[in-house]
Amino acid sequence: MEQAEKRKYLIKTLLQRALTYEKDINWKPGTPFKTRMTDVVIQVLLSYVSLNLLRFELHDSTMWKFWIFTQVLITTIPGLVLAKRGYRKGHSLLLHIVFICVAVVSFNPWCNMWLAIAPDFFSFSANPWYYITGLVCLMLSIRGLITYIKLPDIKD
Numbered sequence: 001m002e003q004a005e006k007r008k009y010l011i012k013t014l015l016q017r018a019l020t021y022e023k024d025i026n027w028k029p030g031t032p033f034k035t036r037m038t039d040v041v042i043q044v045l046l047s048y049v050s051l052n053l054l055r056f057e058l059h060d061s062t063m064w065k066f067w068i069f070t071q072v073l074i075t076t077i078p079g080l081v082l083a084k085r086g087y088r089k090g091h092s093l094l095l096h097i098v099f100i101c102v103a104v105v106s107f108n109p110w111c112n113m114w115l116a117i118a119p120d121f122f123s124f125s126a127n128p129w130y131y132i133t134g135l136v137c138l139m140l141s142i143r144g145l146i147t148y149i150k151l152p153d154i155k156d
Contacts, residue, residue: 099144
């Protein structure tokens with residue numbers, strides 16, 4: 001199977017799973033398939049045009065800024081969603097440990113991938129907000145782990 005075919009299969013599988021098996025998690029129970037599919041198409045379209053608009057406006061052809069933004073989202077949002085839902089289903093202890101590791105590897109001021117690539121821009125003195133953001137991400141990912149440990153397995 002070629003790389004492009006593998007990608008198409010993966011996308012199809014993920015969309016099918018979201019639209020069928022995870023429908024009650026992602027939408028209100030009883031939402032018709034057509035509505036769910038419309039939501040997915042609109043979200044994909046909006047993401048695609050927004051991403052390319054911002055890449056153009058921010059002159060970010062290498063996607064550095066968006067990679068950093070995804071690291072912020074990955075390390076913070078799952079724990080916040082978990083706290084809002086009130087139960088563990090869909091999460092795991094190892095997943096939250098990985099989120100903490102991502103925050104440490106991405107944002108530590110002594111040795112992170114961005115500092116290795118562009119030390120003039122990502123030094124602590126040149127870009128302290130990057131590291132302050134990283135500290136907030138680390139705290140929220142630790143909070144997500146603690147929340148996971150405290151919550152019940154399923155909703156009562």
